[in-house]
Amino acid sequence: MNNYQAIIIGFGKAGKTLAATLAKVGWRVAIIEQSNTMYGGTCINIGCIPTKTLVHDAHEKLAFANAMQRKSAVVSFLRDKNFHNLADLEHVDVIDGRAEFIDAHTVRVIKDDGELELNGEKIFINTGAQSVFPEISGLKTTPGVFDSTGLLNLTELPARLGILGGGYIGVEFAAMFARFGSKVTIFEAAGEFLPREDRDIAEAIATILNDEGIEIILNAQVAAVSSVEEAVQLHTGTGLRTVDALLVASGRKPATETLQLQKAGVNVNERGAIIVDKYLRTSADNIWAMGDVNGGPQFTYISLDDFRIVRDTLLGKGVRNTEDRQHVPYSVFMTPTLSHIGMKETQARATGADIQVVKMMAAAIPRARVMNDTRGVLKAIVDSKTQQILGVTLLCVESHEMINIVKTVMDAGLPYTVLRDQIFTHPTMSESLNDLFSLIK
Template identity: 50%
Template sequence: MKKYDAIIIGFGKGGKTLAAELAGHDWSVAMVERSDKMYGGTCINVGCIPTKALIHSAGLAAAGHPLTFEQRRAYYKEAVAAKTALVGLLRDKNYHKLADDPHIDVYTGEGRFLSPETVEVKSADGSVQIGAKRIVINTGAETVLPPIAGIAGSKRVHTSTSILELDELPHRLVIVGGGYIGLEFASMYASFGSEVTVLEGFPELIPREDRDIAQAVREVLEKKGVSFRMNVKVESFRDTAEGVSVAVSQDGAASLIEADAVLLATGRKPATAGLNLEAAGVKTNDRGAIVVDEHLHTTAPNIYAIGDVTGGLQFTYVSLDDYRIIRDELFGDGARTTANRGPIPYSVFIEPPLSHVGMHEEEARKAGRNIRVRKIAVAAFPRARILGSAEGVLKAVIDADNDLILGCTLFGAESSEVINTVALAMKQGVTAHELSNSVYTHPSMSESLNDLFA
């Protein structure tokens, strides 16, 4: 059995960055990845990069001259091919960045614990056992498949992973789930030219957001042609010669929806199946996430868990910050933790993007905070008019007692960039007055902060 200073299970953002860091300190490292299609992790292969590449292409299609559906189909096929080429390039680059390092061995196969310090890697060529004093679990998350009849064996029902390989633009697309992933794909496919119907089992979309923001998002997507059906229960799917038949019930009435494809956007869960965590003494919680402390230690003293598998926010940049926490413990003063990393911003890449950091208004009021709320229409700013994207609203939640920023929601053009400025201001304790009185370039969306925090 070959022994290493560290074993990392999962080639995601935090894991691959940590592997390179450890190698730079002359540690011997084993990187275990179950699929040669996942070198570099979820973000590069089936997450951020391919989806945002297609969203960019969809935006160009929507902004161009009127196209027939056949022209849109041809354009979509080209966009998918370009996305595939980009992903292949980045996957190869990520593989060689680690595999070419003399301190790192890359194992392609399923990893499972035999003990707290031993991992077995099974591949098509057999199995091998490797050992280390420190092991990091970075296996990410996987799609939740709801118990709906007809999913198994269907060629028309897709997950957010498999639909990225679909090179034929569906004329009619049904999306099951009105959360962030579902809305992102709804916006993208509507821009490409599909007729999109979103089926949501609850009475409201994106429940984490304030209701005024959720309503603004719905109105913008409806203008793009997206249809919403709320309080719907999906009963079954059935592939037909022409597409797929979706049986639903709503308010006690049954009906059928005909589509060319279905996307299941019903959430993601920590990917721990097959790891044999019991053999390592690693515990999970009632949601299947690996239990960690603020330094990302699991219940096994020598084993860490980072990224989506811990059940926290499922963002690649959170996984990257998890790497920094471990790096700081191993080579720094150990002061960095999950508890002190500050507010985490996020963006949903619908068109225009929806971005947020900190507390929502409803959350702040329920917490009993004394707040003032500022809202401004995106249309008020010249940059939005220049970009031809004047829809949306900006919203700030400010502590009325000390002028500190509690939260901010930006639903508008270039919000995914501007939100980072607000997040940094919040982490550094910059007041709303100070942010409002800063100097920003013109015309830019950043200058909206002058008015929003006034």
């Protein structure tokens, strides 16, 4: 039996950062990773880094094959770097294999060459999430049907790409592949496009996608998928549609199915997410769950913050928790980028507060004209009485950088006038925040 002070299951952002931190203070740590192609976690290998590399290269009009080669080189470099960041530490053992619990302190690792049992005083689960495939006939067996991971490994650009699901993942891939030259069709089962967004923002996004040649089909009831002449045929309520590749972008669920959590006394909810308290501790006192696997927002930066909470529990004052988080932003890396923080207009109006809503077009921003992309809109919601910013949506180039400035002001509890009167460099996209918040009366 191999004994460790900490066993970490999964090489994601929270897990790898915790492993290095604990090792540097002398803990003996084992980190278990099911696949040697996943060192560093989802973001580096099949998420943020490869997709954003491709988004950049699509915008730069790089040929698809060359972009895929560059993406692979970037991912390979970062994966190797992440492996050595842990494997080269004195107190860390990196163990390849699939982990499952025997009990709350014992983990079996199923390796290619046999099995290994580990005992851990404390155990941390960081296995991330996996793609969800709807129960559609032929979807899981038809050649040419991919999840996002599979699509990122294509070597040839599909002339016609279908995307099953019109959420944020679908939108990001649609914009990317359209820029590379694919004819993209989004099949969305709902009657509304991007229902989580305010209608004016959703309509602006749809217009941008349509202008890129992307077709959006709402109320698309796909009953079956089949193969025809090396293509993928979708059987919909309005007839047959044929594409060369089909991306299933129907969401992701926590990756817990093979962990045998019940043997460790770890409870999950109806979606398979591990139930945790505000300190990320599970129903087993010595086990924590971090990142996507605990059902929280599926962002790398949330996984990193999960690490901070656990670090404070183990090595700090034990006070930091999930309730400390304020105003979590997100960005969808279509072109131009959609970024949001705080409330949507519909949410703000539902509170009954006295609010002001202001909007300005991205075309009014000098820097947008310099960058030759004037598409999009900027929107802000402010409480008239307190002058607090309630929410901001930015659909414009570089919004993924701008939204962090807004977050800092909101977290500090500062009035909107800070952004209205701030001195920004010129010409920049950030200085448009002066103009946006000057519209508040």
